[in-house]
Amino acid sequence: MNNNRLSTYQTIYETVRRIPWGRVSTYGQIAGLAGMPGQARLVGYALHSLAEDTDVPWHRVINAKGGISQLPDPDACLRQKMLLQSEGIRVDEKWRINLELYGWKG
DNA sequence: CGTATGACGAGCC
DNA sequence: AGGCTCGCCATAC
Numbered sequence: 862m863n864n865n866r867l868s869t870y871q872t873i874y875e876t877v878r879r880i881p882w883g884r885v886s887t888y889g890q891i892a893g894l895a896g897m898p899g900q901a902r903l904v905g906y907a908l909h910s911l912a913e914d915t916d917v918p919w920h921r922v923i924n925a926k927g928g929i930s931q932l933p934d935p936d937a938c939l940r941q942k943m944l945l946q947s948e949g950i951r952v953d954e955k956w957r958i959n960l961e962l963y964g965w966k967g
Numbered sequence: 968c969g970t971a972t973g974a975c976g977a978g979c980c
Numbered sequence: 981a982g983g984c985t986c987g988c989c990a991t992a993c
Contacts, residue, residue: 869990888975903990905974910991922974930974937974 870907872896877908880921883948884965885958887925894967905930920944921965929956 867875876895880886888901897903908919920941924930929945929952932938942952950963 889977892975897989899976899987900989901975902973902988903975906972906990907974909974911974919974924974925976932974941974 869897869903870910873904873907874911874915874917877904877917877919877922880918880965883950883963885921885923885945885950885960885963886965886967887923887927887960889925890965890967891922901925921948923958927958927960927964929958931956 872895873891876891877886879894888904889899891904892898892900895904904922908917908922911917911919929938929941938956942956945952945958950958952958
């Protein structure tokens, strides 16, 4: 059910919005749900283009290793970490998250 | 319209 | 176990 009218990024955003509260997903997972398996890069790039006031829970998207990708801006990393902790998700000192516990099954 | 880039993933050394 | 390289494709210039 992909709306071709929507841009690839828009499709990714819609998929990310489906992540329930207190759960996290990976770029590859989002890419697969968005209908473009293997294109995890596009997911990351799409989220990269998001604004701070977006309604997309971009902070719930992490890499396949279960860790927060360290963005060029350390401030953004810390913001994501705090957002995740606000949802009851435990973030390791090494910016790692237990996907077995918080991973979204879809 | 061709080149470069990029919040990744998986494989290989 | 950890670090490096290649691949995939949409967007930017």
